[in-house]
Amino acid sequence: MSAEFDVAVIGAGDVGAAIARELSRYELTIALLDGGDVGAGTSKANTAILHTGFDAKPGTLEAGLVARGHDLLEDYALEVGIPLERTGALLIAWDGEQLERLPAIRANASANGYTHIADITPAELYRREPHLGAGALGALHIPDEFIICPWTAPLAWATQARLSGALVRRGEKVDGLQRGDGIWTLRTSRGSLRARWVVNAAGLYSDEIHRLAGFDGFTITPRRGELIVFDKLSRPLLSHVLLPVPTATTKGVLIAPTVFGNVMLGPTAEDVHDKRERACTAAGINTLREQGARLMPDLLQNEVTAVYAGLRAACEHADYQLRVHADASYVCAGAIRSTGLSAAMAIAEWVREGMRDGGLVMREKRAGLAPLRMPNIGEAAPRPYRESELIERDPAYGEVLCFCERVTRGEVRDAARSPLPPADLDALRRRTRVLMGRCQGFYCGAKVSRALEVESEAAAGALGSRAL
Numbered sequence: 001m002s003a004e005f006d007v008a009v010i011g012a013g014d015v016g017a018a019i020a021r022e023l024s025r026y027e028l029t030i031a032l033l034d035g036g037d038v039g040a041g042t043s044k045a046n047t048a049i050l051h052t053g054f055d056a057k058p059g060t061l062e063a064g065l066v067a068r069g070h071d072l073l074e075d076y077a078l079e080v081g082i083p084l085e086r087t088g089a090l091l092i093a094w095d096g097e098q099l100e101r102l103p104a105i106r107a108n109a110s111a112n113g114y115t116h117i118a119d120i121t122p123a124e125l126y127r128r129e130p131h132l133g134a135g136a137l138g139a140l141h142i143p144d145e146f147i148i149c150p151w152t153a154p155l156a157w158a159t160q161a162r163l164s165g166a167l168v169r170r171g172e173k174v175d176g177l178q179r180g181d182g183i184w185t186l187r188t189s190r191g192s193l194r195a196r197w198v199v200n201a202a203g204l205y206s207d208e209i210h211r212l213a214g215f216d217g218f219t220i221t222p223r224r225g226e227l228i229v230f231d232k233l234s235r236p237l238l239s240h241v242l243l244p245v246p247t248a249t250t251k252g253v254l255i256a257p258t259v260f261g262n263v264m265l266g267p268t269a270e271d272v273h274d275k276r277e278r279a280c281t282a283a284g285i286n287t288l289r290e291q292g293a294r295l296m297p298d299l300l301q302n303e304v305t306a307v308y309a310g311l312r313a314a315c316e317h318a319d320y321q322l323r324v325h326a327d328a329s330y331v332c333a334g335a336i337r338s339t340g341l342s343a344a345m346a347i348a349e350w351v352r353e354g355m356r357d358g359g360l361v362m363r364e365k366r367a368g369l370a371p372l373r374m375p376n377i378g379e380a381a382p383r384p385y386r387e388s389e390l391i392e393r394d395p396a397y398g399e400v401l402c403f404c405e406r407v408t409r410g411e412v413r414d415a416a417r418s419p420l421p422p423a424d425l426d427a428l429r430r431r432t433r434v435l436m437g438r439c440q441g442f443y444c445g446a447k448v449s450r451a452l453e454v455e456s457e458a459a460a461g462a463l464g465s466r467a468l
Contacts, residue, residue: 003031003167003193003194004029004183004193004194004195005029005030005031005167005193005194005195005196006028006029006030006195006196006197006360007023007028007029007030007031007195007196007197007198007199007355007360008030008031008033008184008186008193008195008197008198008199009023009030009031009032009033009199009201010033010034010174010186010198010199010200010201010202010209011033011034011041011200011201011202011203011205011206011209012032012033012034012037012038012039012154012158012168012170013034013038013039013041013042013043013154013201013203013340014039014043014153014154014157014336014340014341014344015201015203015333015336015340015343015344015347015348016032016034016199016201016202016203016333017032017038017039017154017155017157017158017161017344018154018157018344018345018347018348019199019201019333019347019348019351019352020032020157020158020161020166020168021157021158021160021161021164021166021348021369022345022348022349022351022352023161023166023348023352023355024160024161024164024165024166024369025164025364025365025368025369026362026363026364026365027362027363027364027365028360028362029165029167030161030165030166030167031166031167031168031169031193031195032158032161032166032167032168032169033169033172033174033186033188034169034170034171034172035171035172035173035174035189036170036171037170037171037422037423037424037426037427037430038154038155038158038168038170038420039150039151039153039154039155039158039430040426040427040430041203041204042203042204042310042311042312042313042340043150043154043203043340043341044150044151044310044430045150045225045227045278045308045309045310045311046150046310046312046338046340046341047225047227047254047256047264047266047267047338048147048148048149048150048256048258048259048264048341049089049145049146049147049148049241049256049342050070050073050074050084050145050146050147050148050341050342051066051070051145051339051342052066052067052070052109052114052142052144052145053065053066053067053070053112053114053339053342053343054105054108054109054112054114054117054142054145055105055108055109055246055251056112056339057108057318057319058108058111058112060318060319060320061319061320061322061350062319062320062337062339062343063112064346065320065343065346065347065350066339066342066343066346067112067113067114067346068343068345068346068349069342069343069344069345069346069347070144070342072345072346072349073148073153073341073342073344073345074146076156076345077148077153080156080160080372080373080374081152081156081373081374081375081376081381082148082149082152082153082156082374082376083148083149083152083259083376083377083378083379083380083381084146084147084148084149084259084378085146085147085148085257085259085378085380086144086146087145087146087147087239087240087241087256087257088141088142088143088144088145088146088240088241089141089142089143089145089240089241089242089243090120090125090128090129090139090140090141090142090240090241090242090243091105091139091140091142091243091244091245092125092132092136092138092139092242092243092244092245093136093137093138093139093245094135094136094137094244094245094294095137096137098137098245099137099138101245102119102138102139102140102245105117105140105245105246106119106140109142114142114144116142116143116144117140117141117142118140118141118143119138119139119140119141120138120139120140120141121138122136122137122138122139125138125139128239128240129238129239129240129242131237131238131296131298131299132242132295132296133293133294133295133296133297135294142243145241145243147241147256147257147258147259148259148341149259149260149377149378150341151377151430151431152374152375152376152377153341153344154344155374155420155430155431156372156374157344158420159372159374159418159419159420160369160370160372162419162420163369163370163372163419164365164369164370168420169188169190170420170423171189171190171423172188172189172190173188173189174186174187174188174202174209174212175187175188175189175212176188176212177198177209177212177213177214179213179214179328179329182196182329183195183196184196184197184198184329184330186198196329196360197329197330197331197355197360198213198329198330198331199330199331199333199351199355200213200330200331200332200333200334201333201334201336202334203313203336204220204222204275204311204313205220205275206220206313206321206332206333206334206335206336207219207220207315207334207335208220209334210321210332210334213328213330213332214328215323215325215330215332217321217323218315218316218317218321218334218335219315219316220275220313220314220315220334220335221271221272221273221314221315221316222271222272222273222274222275222277222311222312222313222314223269223270223271223272223311223312223314223337224268224269224270224271224272224277224278224284224309224310224311224312225266225267225268225269225270225309225310225311225312225338226266226267226268226270226280226281226284226285226288226307226308226309227264227265227266227267227288227307227308227309227310228264228265228266228285228288228289228292228304228306228307229258229262229263229264229304229305229306229307229308230262230263230264230265230299230302230303230304230305231262231302231303231304231305231438232261232262232305232379233302233303234262234263234299234302235257235261235262235263237263237296237298237299237302238255238257238263238296239257241254241255241256241257242254242255242256242295242296251338253265253266253267253268253287253288253291253292253295254266255292255295255296255299259378259379259380260377260378260379260405260433260436261379262305263299263302265288265291265292265295265299266288267309267310268284268287268288270284271314272311275311277311278308278309278310278311279309280307280308280309284309285307303438305436305437305438305440306436306440312337312338313334313335313336313337313340314335314337315334315335317335319335320333320334320335320336320337320343320347321333321334321335322334322347322350322351322354324351324354324355324357324358326354326357326358326359329358329359329360331351331354331355333347333351375411375414375415375431375432377431377432377433383406384397384408384410384411385397385398385400385406385407385408386406394410396408396409396410396413397409397410397411398410401434401444401447401448401451402432402433402434402435402437402441402444402448403437403443403444404436404437404438404439404444405432405433405434405435405436405437407432407433407434407448409451409455411432411434412428412432412434412448412451412452412455413455413458413459415428415431415432415455416452416455416456416458416459417455417459417462418431421456421459422452422456425441425445425448425449425452428448428452434448435448
């Protein structure tokens with residue numbers, strides 16, 4: 001099917017979804033396309049930390065956009081119900097060389113405009129984190145590093161774009177781009193569409209889309225990060241995100257609580273050649289366990305709930321590859337690495353201004369963006385299974401389907417009726433937490449699958465009835 005839009009955004013991860021939402025403020029026709037689901041690519045497997053940018057290289061686009069994006073996303077999370085906890089972080093030195101680097105890290109933070117960083121003595125460090133392994137020599141306290149839900153953010157951005165008039169086309173891969181007479185033609189797995197402007201936010205595939213558009217300049221080399229997720233019983237072991245002293249190539253292995261009540265250890269950093277290589281390895285997991293035994297020995301005594309691997313869109317350059325080619329009505333937002341979630345809303349502002357400067361006429365909608373409130377699936381928020389008044393009004397919220405995560409039929413039904421309903425169990429997991437607990441769906445998988453099927457059919461029937 002062929003259609004024509006003012007803007008086509010390729011990629012519905014953190015960056016693409018945020019851009020589509022930002023452009024939806026204006027009287028523009030927008031298509032947001034993704035080969036899978038919203039946030040189902042590299043965005044779904046990040047470390048779920050809202051970064052301040054204290055350790056970014058001063059003067060880079062990344063440094064400024066992460067700092068701005070942190071504040072934008074913190075406010076937005078409160079507005080729409082994205083799970084966020086203000087834990088703060090402790091960056092820990094374990095040897096003399098690392099201890100000597102702390103003043104330089106503090107100075108780097110100051111150069112980036114972040115001045116809330118402070119030294120912590122070993123005594124104060126162990127008072128705050130008594131389960132920390134022995135031998136830490138000192139630390140820096142970064143109070144504004146928070147934990148956040150990595151799944152709800154892109155879903156919120158894409159949903160708000162959808163409610164504000166954008167067309168979100170999932171399961172549609174772009175495999176061809178051609179420009180003629182001032183219009184781009186995008187060939188996709190479901191047909192084609194035409195757009196005046198194209199925005200490339202394709203994550204791991206941003207270099208390939210860049211070349212399809214006729215440009216060059218960077219190549220994505222996926223950087224695999226493996227992580228271990230520990231059982232919720234481990235959550236009392238720590239209060240902060242525990243950061244290592246970063247190296248030139250990686251932020252290193254950290255220990256962090258999650259908004260779902262677990263504790264996470266990782267990631268590793270290994271360059272791979274296959275953009276689909278998300279398998280965990282024995283070597284990677286063993287490395288994490290060895291480091292975890294040093295960082296927090298008690299953590300290793302807890303059960304492992306899951307292991308997973310994510311791929312970061314690393315390239316040969318040390319900064320984001322953000323470019324506006326006004327003469328071609330094309331924007332590249334490529335090579336956005338692990339800080340993409342934190343920077344996404346600021347990147348969206350940057351892209352908006354670049355397109356405006358490039359000649360795209362933007363008239364702000366009188367009504368603005370559609371109001372939105374997302375289901376808060378964080379452990380710190382009230383959960384439906386505990387809300388007696390809610391259950392009294394609607395018993396579906398008292399029918400627990402996934403007992404590990406206490407997910408109810410009412411939540412599955414709500415997801416099926418949402419503006420961007422889940423197409424499969426993996427998509428349902430990111431919307432509700434279902435199947436991500438201790439049993440990983442062993443006991444409830446069939447029941448949840450059937451419930452999604454039933455609720456999806458009911459939602460489709462209701463939609464058909466309204467159309468008639």
